[in-house]
Amino acid sequence: MVNPVLLIAVPLGLAFAIPLFGFISQKLEKYIPPVAMLFNLIVSLSLIPKVLEQPIVVSIGGFPPPFCINLVAGPVGVLFSAIIALVGFLVSIYALDYIKEGATEKYHMLYLLLLTGATGVVLTGDIFNLFVFFEILCISSYALVAYLGNRAGIESAVKYLIQGAIGSSLVLIGVALLYGLFGTLNMADIARNIDSVSPISVFVPLVLLITGLGIEGAIFPLNAWLPDAHSSAPSSISAILSGIAIEVGIYAVARVIFTVFGASSIFLFLVLLGLLTLLVGEMSAFSQKNIKRLLAYSSIGQIGLIVFALGIATSYGVVGGLFQIISHSLSKALLFLAVGYMIYRTGSMDISTLDGMGKRMPFTSLAFTIGAFSLVGLPPFVGFPSKFLIVRAALAKEEVLFTVLIALVLLGTVIEGAYFFRVIQTLYFKGKRVSPNKREEAPIAALIPIGILMILIIVIGVYPRLVTDILNSAASELLNRIGYIKGVLG
Amino acid sequence: MSFLNHYIYYIGAFGLIFIGLYIVLVKHNLIKVIIGLSIMETGVNLFLISIGYIKGGTAPIFSTPEIEAARMVDPVPQALVLTAIVIGVAVLALALSLAIRLYQHYGTLNLRKIKEQRW
Numbered sequence: 001m002v003n004p005v006l007l008i009a010v011p012l013g014l015a016f017a018i019p020l021f022g023f024i025s026q027k028l029e030k031y032i033p034p035v036a037m038l039f040n041l042i043v044s045l046s047l048i049p050k051v052l053e054q055p056i057v058v059s060i061g062g063f064p065p066p067f068c069i070n071l072v073a074g075p076v077g078v079l080f081s082a083i084i085a086l087v088g089f090l091v092s093i094y095a096l097d098y099i100k101e102g103a104t105e106k107y108h109m110l111y112l113l114l115l116t117g118a119t120g121v122v123l124t125g126d127i128f129n130l131f132v133f134f135e136i137l138c139i140s141s142y143a144l145v146a147y148l149g150n151r152a153g154i155e156s157a158v159k160y161l162i163q164g165a166i167g168s169s170l171v172l173i174g175v176a177l178l179y180g181l182f183g184t185l186n187m188a189d190i191a192r193n194i195d196s197v198s199p200i201s202v203f204v205p206l207v208l209l210i211t212g213l214g215i216e217g218a219i220f221p222l223n224a225w226l227p228d229a230h231s232s233a234p235s236s237i238s239a240i241l242s243g244i245a246i247e248v249g250i251y252a253v254a255r256v257i258f259t260v261f262g263a264s265s266i267f268l269f270l271v272l273l274g275l276l277t278l279l280v281g282e283m284s285a286f287s288q289k290n291i292k293r294l295l296a297y298s299s300i301g302q303i304g305l306i307v308f309a310l311g312i313a314t315s316y317g318v319v320g321g322l323f324q325i326i327s328h329s330l331s332k333a334l335l336f337l338a339v340g341y342m343i344y345r346t347g348s349m350d351i352s353t354l355d356g357m358g359k360r361m362p363f364t365s366l367a368f369t370i371g372a373f374s375l376v377g378l379p380p381f382v383g384f385p386s387k388f389l390i391v392r393a394a395l396a397k398e399e400v401l402f403t404v405l406i407a408l409v410l411l412g413t414v415i416e417g418a419y420f421f422r423v424i425q426t427l428y429f430k431g432k433r434v435s436p437n438k439r440e441e442a443p444i445a446a447l448i449p450i451g452i453l454m455i456l457i458i459v460i461g462v463y464p465r466l467v468t469d470i471l472n473s474a475a476s477e478l479l480n481r482i483g484y485i486k487g488v489l490g
Numbered sequence: 491m492s493f494l495n496h497y498i499y500y501i502g503a504f505g506l507i508f509i510g511l512y513i514v515l516v517k518h519n520l521i522k523v524i525i526g527l528s529i530m531e532t533g534v535n536l537f538l539i540s541i542g543y544i545k546g547g548t549a550p551i552f553s554t555p556e557i558e559a560a561r562m563v564d565p566v567p568q569a570l571v572l573t574a575i576v577i578g579v580a581v582l583a584l585a586l587s588l589a590i591r592l593y594q595h596y597g598t599l600n601l602r603k604i605k606e607q608r609w
Contacts, residue, residue, distance in 0.1 A: 128570055128573075135580075139577075143584060151595045158589070162585075165527045165531075166511070169510075169534050179570075185566070
């Protein structure tokens, strides 16, 4: 059996080895992130059959839990680490050709650190360790947002850093309060003892943790940094931030609510918060003229949908939410990667300058179209089964409230469709100025990851059974906290 | 006065946290905002330390046989604080280097005047 520690240790070690490889050859640096992520992808996929039977608990230092820092590679952790490795691998191939200027070795190092932090967050079983990995993720993403060094990038990075630093301070206060109450940092051990103290004293750390982690997860009203940061970063980083970083934030919120606190009384609040995030995100996206800002606001909307689905907290709802995370990671990464070279060719982020792209860059435009259709939820793309599951979960509640709420969610989807179809119309049907025989397709290193993402979106959309096993057991890990506690503490 | 004796560290810690938060929310100058973040972090670190503190307690090392475990200061929060300080230094360094770049681009550190990115 492969030890899940390698999922964190190998990319972390390689990240710090990148400057050393630079001594051998400057060209070697950029091939390190794909190698590390390919390794992670293979290890995660090979762990899936084992964790479907029972979670793998790794105790570091030889002490039994709860006295050690432990890694819990359950279905949720391995599912997320596989998504992170997959998207990270594809985006790092894209970056081989896309990142040419500036301090490239720092880019690749920070990129690998960001993914290491994300993998650490989803695998750890210790709440302070979660905070540390979260900080690795956040600090590298602050620096990467500012990578281009232009006015917009620096300004957004400053905004992101101030809000993120407040968030991490709140998380740390929450962790300190939990330690003061329970004398332990192990999430399973806290979860076991959570009912032994009065609900009021648990409420304050819960609020602090949700607020702090929610800033990184961009839950409304904590999402002010997101549109700036995602639109000013290099496109490969936007793809990672949208496709991975905010999902990891949502994972942390879900883990805290479902497993650590078992706070079933705030599920309805989560549903309403998700709906609000969805509507605010989609309505703001509708009025955007900048293509990357449009995609960033659409990410907020999708995050709202995920939170909504997780808040339903039935088996169908959580499966739908996790499925939506997969669908959003693949589709939004594809959209940002496709848009990256369109912006590169036109030199502007304005949607109106994209007209005629369907003829200039046919493959990239096709990729954008598939990603957009998938996010809107059209069959046969991966967005369809995930949205379908969420609607089904809400209707299965058989309450009038949820029927009304899901109607509002579908209204949000209609808005989403409206703005995406407007962009697609610009791509294909407005190109009168450009002569049709002028082709400027993206380079091959960008087309390979775009192509793989397109194939994955269609394949998973047609055969959702490929992922249902791992999704079902991941949902039951989140919903069944007694099982999680028993799995970790024995 | 016994109230103060018991809770003085907690009062101090939360005082620092709220002072820091106030500075971050109210001040316009980026350097002052960064100072606010730093004060807030110091408050959080003080809070972590005071959770494990015992008045007159010793270091958790069994150097002589008569030391009993109940009189020892909890070492875990101190380890946490060390980590948190290192993270704080990284954030602070990044924030200050961003502040330099921001000044190069805009010629000002007043955050109210830097408004190119809007909703």
